[in-house]
Structures are given as structure tokens and as C-alpha cells.
Amino acid sequence: MPVQSTMKALLAESPNSPLRIADLQRPVPGEAQVLVRIKASGVNPLDLKIRAGNAAHARHPLPAIVGIDMAGVVEEVGIGVSGFRRGDAVYGMTGGVGGVQGSLADFAAVDAALLAPKPQNLSMREAAALPLISITAWEGLVDRAGVRAGQKLLVIGGGGVGHIVAQIAKAAGAKAYVVDGASKADYLAGLGATPIDRDAEAVENYVAKHTGGKGFDLVYDTVGGQGLDTAFRAVSQFGHVVSCLGWGSHALAPLSFKAATYSGVFTLLPLLTGEGRAHHGEIMREMTKLAEAGKVMPKLDPRRFTLADANEAHQLIDDRQADGKLVVEIEGS
Numbered sequence: 001m002p003v004q005s006t007m008k009a010l011l012a013e014s015p016n017s018p019l020r021i022a023d024l025q026r027p028v029p030g031e032a033q034v035l036v037r038i039k040a041s042g043v044n045p046l047d048l049k050i051r052a053g054n055a056a057h058a059r060h061p062l063p064a065i066v067g068i069d070m071a072g073v074v075e076e077v078g079i080g081v082s083g084f085r086r087g088d089a090v091y092g093m094t095g096g097v098g099g100v101q102g103s104l105a106d107f108a109a110v111d112a113a114l115l116a117p118k119p120q121n122l123s124m125r126e127a128a129a130l131p132l133i134s135i136t137a138w139e140g141l142v143d144r145a146g147v148r149a150g151q152k153l154l155v156i157g158g159g160g161v162g163h164i165v166a167q168i169a170k171a172a173g174a175k176a177y178v179v180d181g182a183s184k185a186d187y188l189a190g191l192g193a194t195p196i197d198r199d200a201e202a203v204e205n206y207v208a209k210h211t212g213g214k215g216f217d218l219v220y221d222t223v224g225g226q227g228l229d230t231a232f233r234a235v236s237q238f239g240h241v242v243s244c245l246g247w248g249s250h251a252l253a254p255l256s257f258k259a260a261t262y263s264g265v266f267t268l269l270p271l272l273t274g275e276g277r278a279h280h281g282e283i284m285r286e287m288t289k290l291a292e293a294g295k296v297m298p299k300l301d302p303r304r305f306t307l308a309d310a311n312e313a314h315q316l317i318d319d320r321q322a323d324g325k326l327v328v329e330i331e332g333s
Contacts (some may be wrong), residue, residue: 010307013063014204015053018287019090019104022276027101027109029078030205034112036090040128041103042069043313043326044160047096051314058097067103067328068096070110071118071127081112089118092284093131098272103128104310106330113277114270116284119291129298129325130164134287135280136267137164140242142172145218149173152211154234155193157222160325161244163299165220166193171295174218177210179230187299200294203233215239215258224248235260299324306331 007026010019029035047066049055060066074084084090094110101109118127141147151174155162158180166176166188176193178184185195196206202253205214211318215236221227224245231241232254241255244265255262270276290296301324305313313326 007106009065010065010310012051012066021307022052026107029076029109031079032112033078033109034081034111035076035107036072037075037107038070038072038103038330039124040071041067041328042128044068045317048314048318055176060097065102066096068093069128070094070103070130071124072165089156091118091127091137092113097268111277113281116288118279119288121292128327129300130258133160133164135283136161136244137168138283140220141165141168144242145240147172151217153218153219154216156227156231157306158188161222166191167296201203203230207234207283301326303324
């Protein structure tokens with residue numbers, strides 16, 4: 001049977017144009033790469049920013065295939081790859097920025113260092129929801145802040161990154177408190193976190209209530225802007241603040257007067273620079289262990305999408321109508 005030479009993919013052709021299905025040349029894996037038959041592609045807000053031409057930091061010029069996260073099956077192994085074989089189920093944050101082909105396609109040739117074995121207890125759809133948010137959570141909470149048992153962690157925002165931060169913290173033996181809207185309280189409590197209503201409780205009140213006024217050992221801001229200012233006010237003396245959206249201008253006095261420290265997280269760097277890619281694969285292997293141990297599960301929006309209606313998934317995120325992670329299933333696979 002002849003090898004398929006073309007594939008279906010979704011192209012973002014110009015700023016704010018609809019994604020269009022196109023027939024493109026099937027990629028060939030180069031040295032240290034594997035060809036993955038993509039089964040599912042996670043949708044992230046960054047994909048929309050790239051489509052709109054508002055993500056210069058992602059360095060992904062249009063026309064391009066977007067899609068940062070993927071789960072699929074190894075189709076072919078390139079020269080120098082020893083860790084994967086044809087038929088392996090894998091997942092990772094593998095492209096969609098830096099000019100690297102994204103995951104809204106039947107196939108992608110990806111750097112094997114970025115991949116990990118898919119958790120056996122997760123579907124392709126569930127696995128594809130994890131990479132970007134998990135790596136962002138891990139880099140901040142584990143790599144930067146060194147979370148450990150017994151610590152009190154405040155998470156600003158219980159969305160994509162935040163709900164994974166809370167689960168990793170619990171697995172590490174820390175106590176998570178998550179600031180978000182009241183509608184998320186039951187879900188967050190179900191994760192073992194203590195929900196804090198952002199609209200009903202001032203930062204001084206919940207710092208007093210949950211820490212006796214000392215402040216939280218760690219604060220992970222996933223919101224940016226006022227969220228990071230809140231983090232500086234909520235952290236304890238000698239505590240640590242992490243933000244994955246610390247892009248604005250902020251007064252450092254509340255942090256400095258506590259002799260607290262700050263770290264920024266920019267998850268795209270390994271894809272953009274080539275440095276640190278193996279660590280992303282290592283993080284995904286750790287997430288596989290946590291998922292298979294029942295300690296991490298992404299929250300998925302129940303609605304399902306294919307390449308044909310991926311534009312609808314993007315619109316839901318743009319309208320802030322997603323209830324959990326959205327995933328596009330690749331029907332051609």
C-alpha cells in the first residue's frame with residue numbers, strides 16, 4: 001500500500017481569517033524527530049492571539065498551522081530516535097509557535113525530546129488538553145517555587161493553568177487555596193482546594209482568615225495585571241510569587257518589604273529557542289505518572305469538535321464561553 005503523501009490541515013492564512021482546511025504535503029521526520037499521526041489537538045487562548053496577529057512573542061508568522069498541544073500515535077521514527085517506536089501513544093506541547101507546524105493537522109514531524117508516553121488511563125482527547133497548562137504549572141510551582149509538603153499555596157485564577165497548579169500542589173502535600181468566581185467553588189473544592197470568592201472577599205480578609213495574617217508561602221498568579229498585584233499583597237515574608245502572565249508594570253514595594261521573591265514563567269522558550277526541550281519532555285513524563293496515579297485530570301468542556309468545526313471551538317474561547325479545556329479531534333486519523 002503506497003504511503004500517504006498528503007494530509008488535511010487547518011490553515012490560519014491572515015489575521016482574524018477563519019481557519020481553512022487545506023491539503024498539504026505530509027511531513028517527513030528529520031533527525032531526532034518522530035512523525036505523529038495526530039488524534040487530538042488542544043485549543044489554547046494563544047492560538048486565537050496568533051490568528052489575530054496579536055502574539056508577536058509567539059513568533060508564528062501567518063499563513064501557518066496553529067495548535068500547540070497534541071496527542072497521537074507514532075507513525076514513523078527519524079534517525080537518532082531511540083525512545084519511541086511506531087505505534088506508541090504520545091503527547092506533548094510540540095508546535096504552533098516559532099514557525100513550527102502546529103497540531104491542527106493529520107500529521108506532524110516533531111522533536112522527540114518534547115514527547116512523553118500518553119497516560120494509559122486518559123483518552124487522546126483528555127491527554128491533548130494537558131501539555132501547555134501542565135508545563136506552565138510545573139515550571140512555576142516545582143521548578144521555580146520548589147513546592148513542598150505543608151506549604152500554603154494561593155492560586156490566582158482557577159482556569160486552565162490554575163486547576164492543574166492546584167492538583168500538582170495537592171500531590172506534593174501542599175494546601176491550595178484558589179481565588180476565582182463563586183461558580184467554580186464546588187469544582188475547586190472537589191479537587192481538594194479551598195475556593196475563595198474573588199468578588200466577595202478582599203485579599204486582606206482571606207490572608208487573615210487562612211494564614212492568620214502571615215500570608216501564603218507561595219502564590220501562583222495565572223491572571224496577570226491586578227492578579228499579580230494581589231499576589232504581591234498576599235505572599236508571606238520570605239515567600240515566593242510566580243506568574244505566567246507577569247507582563248505589565250507593577251510596584252515591587254509590597255514584595256520587597258517582605259523580602260519575598262518573584263519568578264516569571266515563559267513556557268514557549270524551549271520551542272522558540274531550542275534550549276530546554278528535553279525538560280519539557282521530562283515534565284510530561286512526570287504528568288503521566290501523576291495522571292496514572294489518579295492525581296491529575298484536566299477539566300474538559302463536554303462539547304466535541306473536529307477539523308471541520310474547529311472555528312466554533314475558537315469562537316467559544318473568544319466569547320469566554322468554554323467550561324474547561326476545548327479539544328479538536330482529528331477525524332482523518
